[in-house]
Amino acid sequence: MIAGLSSLLVAAIAVTTWWVLDQRDNIDYVTAQVTRGAVTRAVTATGTVNPELTIIVGAAVSGIIQELYCDYNTEVKKGQVCARIDPRPYQSIVDQRKAELAVAKAQLEKDKANEAYTKFALGRYANLIESHAVSQDVFDNAKNAHDQAMAQIVFDEATIRLRQASLDAAQVNLDYASIVSPVDGTVVSRNVTMGQTVASSFQTPTLFLIASDLAKMQVDANVSEGDIGGIKPGHKATFTVDAYPRRTFEGKVTQVRQSPQTVQNVVTYDVVIGVDNSDFALKPGLTAASRIVVDRREDVTRVPNQALRYVPRSLPRAALSDHARVWVLRDGRPEAVTVVTGLDDGSFTEIVSGDLKPGDLVIIAEQVATANRATMPRLGR
Template identity: 60%
Template sequence: MPQSSFALAEKRRRWPLVLAGVLVLAIAGGAAAIVWQRSRSTTSTRYVNSAATVGQVTRIVATTGTVNPELTIIVGSYVSGVIKDMYCDYNTEVKTGQVCAKIDPRPYQTAVDQAKANLAVSKAQLQKDQAALTYAKANFERNAVLVKSSAVSQDAFDNARSVRDQADAQVAYDEAMIQQRQAELDAAQVNLGYTDIISPVDGTVVSRNITIGQTVAASFQTPTLFLIASDLARMQVDTNVSEGDIGDIRLNNKVQFSVDAFSNRAFEGTVTQIRQSPQTVQNVVTYDVVVSVANTDLALKPGMTASVRIITDERDNVLRVSSQALHYAPEGEAHSDADHPRVWVLRDSSLAAIGIMPGLSTDEYVEVRGGDLKAGDQVIIAERAAAATAAARPRF
């Protein structure tokens, strides 16, 4: 075979190898391009801002409480016995002196009758002894005349005087006994009067703890028969304020609260009492703060649970910013502190620090009393990084 033909055949034999190598390099190069395209990304910073506005800044103490009548009267029984009649029930409107229940009066009426009889006996005994005294005095006077003429002996005269003195003492004893019997009669009549369970005030019965036929025992302690709320048009909310917040509470602080029965209605009241008696439950110390509220429509009922907001301080129509703004600072910058309070704003697409003079602060807003901040400035409260990845398809 000529040399040229041999060289040509050799080139034809190597050509597939060359093509394969080129193809491998192309594929390898394409894979490299894919990896680079997928790893290429651009990173930018996004700011979360909140506009400075003019509005209200309110500092509150949040707690819970229970709705109760301002004055609840406990009606009990001084005497024991069986409930014979009952004239009041739940929600009964009562007046002062109205009979709500009656204990069987027969045992106490018997005691009154006996005391009257004893008193009558004592009065009769007094009349008898007074008659004896009259005779003893007359006999003594007669013997006093006769003894001077020795018509009677000295012993008879002394005996007449003794009888007179005894009769006089007996009359005094009878008079004292009448007073004692009269006192016993008065006590029996008082006990008889206690068999009528009466209302001491005008109000509404909110609790009844007895039924007809029930035996009331008042030997050791006075049993509670009725609870009467004097005026349901005036209510109070008894709240428990922690010792960490009690220092901010003042008399006449405004209060807003809601109850589950009227979740869309806000009730208003005022602080009328801060009780000095602490309550400790599981090492947590709280104080009872009493809130008075009008209840003219009788919507509030005793025992309701109230979610209470006690307003300890407030500012109206002031420039305010979000409280988070004073805790933000860009990377590499010092945070705001009490000596140099400042916030960061976006102006002309760039960050700028603005010093402010803070006033009343809450968890939500901070009052701005002075500085270069204006209403409408976009104050930065946070930032977040957003990564956008550009992925490309492989190209051969």
């Protein structure tokens, strides 16, 4: 029995080393060369082209749009007026607050004069009470009048501060009637027209959308949770847009955002790809098909992935191996070579070790023709 098992083992080892063809079959092999080159692993994702910074410009006060200075594609500078709400209601409030402040200041001057008089009177009564020329009640009344005059001055000063604050608030609202750009940029959206009434009582209305710098854009790519682990800031990326089907844009990953986005139980993460747009070819909102390089090996021995999937048709199941293996055509006969693989980019696989060298022919498929059968291709698993 031991002798029988030994015979079977020797036969299995022999089958894994070389394969003897059935003489009744005429087999043609489809081969590919072992080459040296780059193997690149990349993640593909779709996304949207957006400006790096987009500012929503709204109205802080309500009113009627009286003047409109900015339109779509208008180049604006920081502080430039884009629209103006009718300022008359707010100007009248400012004028009223100025008048109230003036009254408060006048009242302060009046009360200062009164305080000076009561102070003088108190001093006089103080001298008279020493000579018993006036009663204590007269002196006490004079002192009380002076104390009240001093308190009135403190009250007047507080009133002036209050009136000044009211005037400042009214002035702020008047300034808000002028809608200004907060940054240098380009108007990409205008949501208001002349004569339109805007109401900011409950929610700030959006009047303009301004992109800070259209010469620098970004792609917000939606990367699946299965691929996000390999992506890091600094990775190179390329993408295409339908507007320029023959052009490939280049960029780098600038940010991998932590917030997940779940749509129909599919979890994705926003990966931001920065791209130079000096020629202003890219427009906000374009759909981008991106390819992010997560690993790359230069000048390595590589084989087509089909070679690793190929298995000879007549190979017994017992001869199959759990180790990576390719079949090399040597002297017209296939020979199994066990290899250690590295990076896989979907088309080629890096060969880390194994009896392979550039120029060797690896089998990727076969075609078998017999007298009783039509030609049938043998592809990899």
